[in-house]
Structures are given as structure tokens and as C-alpha cells.
Amino acid sequence: MEIFGIPSPAFFGQLLLGLINGSFYAILSLGLAIIFGLLNIINFAHGAQYMVGAFVAWMALTWLGIGYWWSLILSPLAVGAVAVVIERTMLRHLYKLDHLYGLLLTFGLALVAEGVFKNYFGVSGSSYEVPELLQGGINLGFMYLPIYRAWVVVAAMAVCFSAWYAIERTSLGATLRAATQRPDLVQALGINVPVLLTATYAVGAALAAFAGVLAAPIMQVNPVMGSNLIIVVFAVVVIGGMGSILGSILTGLGLGVVEGLTKVFYPEASAVVIFVVMVLVLLVKPAGLFGKQA
Amino acid sequence: MQFKLKPLAQAVGLSMFLATAAQAQVSDGVVKIGVLTDLSGTYSDLAGPGTVIATKMAIDDFVAAEKPTFKVEMVSADHQNKGDISSNKAREWIERDKVDVITEMVTSSTALAVQKIAKEKNRIAIINGAGSTAITNEACNDVTVHWTYDTYAVANGTGKAVTKAGGKKWFFLTADYAFGQALEKDAADVVKANGGEVVGSVRHPFPTSDFSSFLLKAQSSGAQIIGLANAGGDTVNSIKQASEFGITPKQQLAGLLMFITDIHALGLKTTQGMYLTEGFYWDLNEETRAWSKRFFALHKRMPTMVQAGQYSSTMHYLKAVKAINSDDTAKVMAQMKKMPVNDFFAKNGTIRDDGRMVHDMYLLQVKTPAESKTPWDYYKVKAVIPAAEAFQPLSASRCPLIKK
Numbered sequence: 001m002e003i004f005g006i007p008s009p010a011f012f013g014q015l016l017l018g019l020i021n022g023s024f025y026a027i028l029s030l031g032l033a034i035i036f037g038l039l040n041i042i043n044f045a046h047g048a049q050y051m052v053g054a055f056v057a058w059m060a061l062t063w064l065g066i067g068y069w070w071s072l073i074l075s076p077l078a079v080g081a082v083a084v085v086i087e088r089t090m091l092r093h094l095y096k097l098d099h100l101y102g103l104l105l106t107f108g109l110a111l112v113a114e115g116v117f118k119n120y121f122g123v124s125g126s127s128y129e130v131p132e133l134l135q136g137g138i139n140l141g142f143m144y145l146p147i148y149r150a151w152v153v154v155a156a157m158a159v160c161f162s163a164w165y166a167i168e169r170t171s172l173g174a175t176l177r178a179a180t181q182r183p184d185l186v187q188a189l190g191i192n193v194p195v196l197l198t199a200t201y202a203v204g205a206a207l208a209a210f211a212g213v214l215a216a217p218i219m220q221v222n223p224v225m226g227s228n229l230i231i232v233v234f235a236v237v238v239i240g241g242m243g244s245i246l247g248s249i250l251t252g253l254g255l256g257v258v259e260g261l262t263k264v265f266y267p268e269a270s271a272v273v274i275f276v277v278m279v280l281v282l283l284v285k286p287a288g289l290f291g292k293q294a
Numbered sequence: 295m296q297f298k299l300k301p302l303a304q305a306v307g308l309s310m311f312l313a314t315a316a317q318a319q320v321s322d323g324v325v326k327i328g329v330l331t332d333l334s335g336t337y338s339d340l341a342g343p344g345t346v347i348a349t350k351m352a353i354d355d356f357v358a359a360e361k362p363t364f365k366v367e368m369v370s371a372d373h374q375n376k377g378d379i380s381s382n383k384a385r386e387w388i389e390r391d392k393v394d395v396i397t398e399m400v401t402s403s404t405a406l407a408v409q410k411i412a413k414e415k416n417r418i419a420i421i422n423g424a425g426s427t428a429i430t431n432e433a434c435n436d437v438t439v440h441w442t443y444d445t446y447a448v449a450n451g452t453g454k455a456v457t458k459a460g461g462k463k464w465f466f467l468t469a470d471y472a473f474g475q476a477l478e479k480d481a482a483d484v485v486k487a488n489g490g491e492v493v494g495s496v497r498h499p500f501p502t503s504d505f506s507s508f509l510l511k512a513q514s515s516g517a518q519i520i521g522l523a524n525a526g527g528d529t530v531n532s533i534k535q536a537s538e539f540g541i542t543p544k545q546q547l548a549g550l551l552m553f554i555t556d557i558h559a560l561g562l563k564t565t566q567g568m569y570l571t572e573g574f575y576w577d578l579n580e581e582t583r584a585w586s587k588r589f590f591a592l593h594k595r596m597p598t599m600v601q602a603g604q605y606s607s608t609m610h611y612l613k614a615v616k617a618i619n620s621d622d623t624a625k626v627m628a629q630m631k632k633m634p635v636n637d638f639f640a641k642n643g644t645i646r647d648d649g650r651m652v653h654d655m656y657l658l659q660v661k662t663p664a665e666s667k668t669p670w671d672y673y674k675v676k677a678v679i680p681a682a683e684a685f686q687p688l689s690a691s692r693c694p695l696i697k698k
Contacts, residue, residue: 125559271502
């Protein structure tokens with residue numbers, strides 16, 4: 001059987017790979033969407049936070065002997081802690097200004113982080129082994145699925161769903177959303193809004209670091225891994241609708257699949273297909289697929 | 295007015311002759327070397343700051359041993375792998391800073407750009423990090439020397455060895471730009487010439503971090519050998535992900551352009567058994583070990599072939615200047631081509647009329663983790679490829695300077 005001129009096993013294989021990559025896009029764009037939706041900050045440091053997350057896992061293993069599973073918790077905590085400092089000392093002053101200021105500040109931070117890591121580790125990066133429990137793969141008939149990649153999808157989806165649930169379905173989430181609309185009113189109800197905002201930025205950064213740890217065994221851990229990815233992830237957020245939580249998750253997955261299939265049919269275009277989709281979506285629906293029409 | 299011009303021209307010519315005859319032969323008494331390289335990007339580990347260190351070592355050794363009457367100075371700059379930045383820098387160096395020779399230039403686009411400026415301004419360009427064979431073919435000129443390696447030499451070495459060892463069916467994973475396409479073509483020619491066949495290829499965007507889709511395609515092609523016609527981070531990620539998807543060891547990978555820094559970054563567990571071709575390995579003999587240990591003390595990493603070649607070419611240039619006591623471009627080029635290259639990097643190397651420095655290359659195989667005894671102990675030397683076989687023969691040259 002053939003689908004669009006390629007044998008169905010190859011087609012299903014690419015579909016699955018697309019979903020796996022999509023889950024990375026989903027978890028990264030989710031972090032961006034949370035930060036933008038609640039803080040109005042376009043967090044260009046997200047790619048750097050993802051890269052630092054991967055490096056923290058590598059350093060923990062190489063220097064301290066701390067393995068993958070602990071890194072999944074420790075690395076987001078470490079990056080989150082740095083994010084608290086960034087929010088308290090820098091971002092806080094920008095909330096009332098134009099989006100551009102936040103973008104430039106976080107972009108600058110990303111360049112500094114990248115430069116420091118480049119200087120120290122070089123550009124070739126370092127290898128991080130797949131944890132023992134997840135080594136090997138399963139033969140699905142149409143493709144060989146590395147167990148680790150399957151775990152990435154499960155872990156990423158679990159985290160994405162939890163974040164969506166916390167923001168859209170709990171009272172804490174309701175408070176958060178209210179605080180972004182009318183901070184003065186929420187403050188008057190006795191809720192400490194500045195602390196809420198700090199926590200939100202930290203959680204967004206921690207999500208990026210979590211994705212970094214997930215990526216470490218797949219990609220070479222290197223200082224530019226974040227900047228290679230961040231532009232694509234921004235495109236995903238724009239297509240999904242800036243600030244829409246569900247939109248960024250679903251678009252992330254969908255675009256992973258679109259990109260994967262492009263790699264089979266016309267590999268040369270796979271680097272730009274997401275931007276083509278972005279242009280088309282912006283022409284038809286300027287607020288993005290899931291965005292609220294302004 | 296015309297009759298007056300002739301004596302004037304003669305007078306000017308005479309005075310210029312007298313001026314040069316009277317002065318020290320080396321202009322200003324200073325030889326200035328410009329190192330133009332990638333100091334911060336993708337190729338900064340294999341070339342970059344290490345080549346600046348190697349140049350400095352060559353200058354210090356030359357001054358200490360030869361006690362020249364002229365001074366030797368060095369400037370360096372980051373070309374960011376961009377052709378326009380490198381040509382602007384080259385122009386500025388030549389016009390304003392009186393740089394005599396521009397060296398290194400990893401990334402073919404920067405090398406080809408500077409080569410043109412060098413010809414226009416009549417200065418010498420010595421290319422080390424860049425690999426394109428166009429440098430000594432279509433783009434060749436009489437002021438350029440290509441020193442360390444080229445895509446023909448590395449593809450030829452690895453392609454021939456792997457095909458002869460029984461790897462007959464090849465699939466290429468190719469970086470979709472000039473360098474990758476040239477590398478694929480060079481390797482495919484070698485494979486076919488040695489009785490192999492190419493069953494397919496896929497071109498991936500440059501740079502890419504996820505290779506799973508492309509690898510799946512290579513896997514279903516039924517090829518025995520997957521030839522990686524890419525470099526740097528792209529090669530590193532393709533190798534890493536190939537082992538993840540169970541492609542190796544059922545199918546073999548052949549890295550057509552790999553450097554020791556790539557092996558270092560990936561680790562032996564992932565790369566063991568791979569064949570590759572290099573122009574230099576630090577652990578070849580006493581001489582290479584002695585130099586490399588000095589380099590290691592300064593750089594904290596063992597040298598790549600590019601960094602070793604940078605020392606070798608700088609030293610050769612300086613010796614040529616001293617031998618004729620002049621930094622005149624044509625005279626120095628003639629002297630460089632006349633003297634054989636004999637140092638820790640090359641034995642009886644020679645610079646051909648197309649600018650290609652031909653020397654022995656090495657077919658290497660990556661050791662297993664158990665075979666590696668010390669840090670950076672990565673390769674087994676499987677064969678020495680003699681200079682005459684390693685590089686494209688002059689008879690096949692497309693360089694306009696070569697008369698057939």
C-alpha cells in the first residue's frame with residue numbers, strides 16, 4: 001500500500017517521528033506561551049534556558065555523577081532559580097513598557113549565556129548517554145522505535161497536559177489569569193501578585209530546562225542548540241496564537257508532523273516549511289489558529 | 295606632450311629600482327601575517343583560536359631558530375564564516391595594515407572570497423581549513439596555496455578504502471550547500487571507480503539538529519554504507535542519532551570529513567570502528583608527538599590537521615621569505631614552490647603550479663574504548679596514502695594555469 005506515493009511503512013514512520021519532534025516544539029512553545037500570556041514578556045532567552053538545562057544535566061553527570069532521573073528534577077529547579085533572579089532584578093521593571101524592551105533584554109541574556117558556554121565548552125559540545133533503563137528499541141514493523149524517543153513523547157505530553165490543567169482548570173490558574181487582567185484588583189483581594197509573576201517566569205524557564213534534559217541524550221549537548229531551535233518555536237507560538245496554552249501544544253505537535261512529512265517529500269524545504277505555514281496562517285488569521293481576535 | 299612622458303616614465307622606473315635596491319628587501323623590515331578564521335562559530339573548535347596559537351608558535355620558533363633581520367608580526371580576526379566579512383577584512387588588512395600574507399580561512403566561501411582579493415592586490419593567500427577543490431581548480435591563481443587537505447583527498451581516501459573492503463552499496467546523507475554537494479560528488483566518483491554503486495541520497499538543510507527522518511530513509515534504502523557528506527555539528531548529530539535508531543552496526547557509517555575534535559566530542563563508544571581520512575594525526579611518530587604536546591600545553595586540546603597545517607604553512611612561508619630576503623609576492627611564491635616541505639606535518643611535500651600542496655594523507659580507523667589507552671588516543675593508522683595518490687592528479691585539473 002502506498003500513501004501519497006510513498007510506501008505506507010515509511011509514511012507511518014515519518015508520522016511518528018514528526019510527533020516526537022512535535023512534542024519538543026509543544027513543550028518549548030508552551031513555556032513561551034505561559035510567559036507571554038501572563039507576563040507579556042516575549043522570552044527570547046527561552047532557547048538559552050533550554051540549552052542551559054541540557055548542560056546542567058551533563059555537568060551533574062560528568063562532574064558529580066548525578067544521573068538522568070535526578071537531572072529531570074534538579075536541572076529545571078536550577079534554571080528556575082536563576083529565572084527568579086532574572087525576573088526580580090531585570091524583567092520586573094519592564095512590564096509596563098512596550099513588548100520590545102522585554103524581547104531585547106531577554107535576547108541579550110541569551111547571547112551572554114551562549115557566549116559564556118561557548119567560551120568554556122567550545123562549539124562541538126559533549127555527548128550525553130541515553131539512561132540505561134531506556135536504551136534499545138522496539139521493532140514496530142514499519143520502523144525501529146528507540147525506547148527513549150517514546151519516553152520523550154510520554155514525558156512531554158504529561159508535562160504539557162499538567163501545565164494546561166493547572167492554568168485553565170484550577171483556582172490557582174484562575175487567580176493567575178485574573179492577575180494579568182487586573183493586577184490591582186487581585187492585589188486588593190490580598191493576593192501577592194509580584195510573587196505570582198516571579199513564580200510564573202520561573203515555571204516557564206523550568207519547562208525549557210526540562211525540555212533540554214529530554215533532548216540531551218538525543219542531540220549533542222552544545223551551546224548553540226537553543227538558538228537553532230528558538231526561531232522555529234517562536235513560529236509555532238505565532239501560528240498557535242500568542243499566549244494560547246492549548247494552541248501552542250496542539251500547533252507544536254501538528255507542525256512537527258508537517259515538518260517530518262516535508263523531510264520525506266521534499267527534504268530541501270524542511271527548514272522553511274514552518275515559516276511558510278506561518279505566513280499563510282497570518283494572512284488568513286492574524287491572531288493565530290487558537291488566538292483570540294484582537 | 296607625449297614625447298615628454300617617456301623620459302619621465304624612465305626616471306620614475308629608475309628611481310623605483312634604486313629605492314628598492316637601496317632599502318632592506320623586506321618592505322618596512324616587517325613581515326605581517328593575518329590569520330583570518332572562525333573564532334566563535336561552528337568551525338572554531340577545529341580551526342579558530344587553535345590556529346592563532348599555531349601561527350604564534352611558528353613565528354616564535356622561526357625567530358628563535360633563524361634570527362631573521364626582519365620583524366615578524368601577526369594579526370587575527372573572526373570572519374564569522376561569511377564571505378563578505380572576510381573580503382572586507384582582507385582588503386582592510388592589505389590596504390591599511392600592510393599585511394603580507396593572509397592565512398587559514400576555514401569555510402570554503404571565505405577562502406574563495408579572499409583568494410580573489412589576494413589576486414587583485416597581489417598578496418599571498420595560504421588556505422588551511424577550507425576544503426573545496428574549487429580553490430585549486432576553477433578558482434586557482436598564482437598567489438594562492440592550498441595546504442592541509444581538500445574534499446577530493448578525504449573522499450578519495452575513505453571512499454576507496456571502504457569500497458575495497460566490501461562496502462559496495464552507498465547512500466549519501468548530504469549537507470545541502472556547495473561544500474556538501476562537492477563532497478558527495480567526489481566520493482560517489484571514487485565509489486563507482488572502485489566497483490561500488492550509489493543507491494540513493496538525501497540532501498538535508500544546513501545546519502540541522504534532527505536527522506531521524508533522513509536516517510530512516512537511509513535505513514530503508516538497503517545500502518551497506520551511509521556516507522556522511524557533511525561536517526561539524528551536522529556530522530556529529532547524524533552519527534549520534536544513527537546509533538540511537540539501530541542503524542549501526544547493521545549498516546556502516548563513513549564520515550567523509552571528520553576531525554579529531556568531532557571524535558572527541560562524540561566519544562569512542564559512538565564512533566568506534568569508523569574510517570576517516572586526515573592529513574595529520576598527533577600520535578604518528580616522535581616528531582608529531584613532540585610538537586603536539588607543546589601545542590596541547592597552550593591550547594588544552596590536541597591539534598586538528600588544520601591547526602598542525604597552519605604551523606607548517608606559516609613556517610614554510612617565513613623560511614621562503616628569509617631564503618630570498620624579500621617579501622615580494624611573485625618571488626616568495628616561486629621560492630615556496632621551489633623548496634620541499636619537510637617538517638613534522640609533511641615529508642617531501644611540494645606545492646604544484648595549481649597551488650595545491652601535495653603530501654601524504656592517512657587512512658585512520660577509530661579505536662574502541664578498550665583499545666584507547668590515554669586521553670586523545672583515538673586512531674589506528676590503517677594506511678598511508680602517498681601524496682601522488684591522495685590528491686587530484688594535475689592531468690584532471692580544471693585550473694586555467696595548467697597547460698595541457
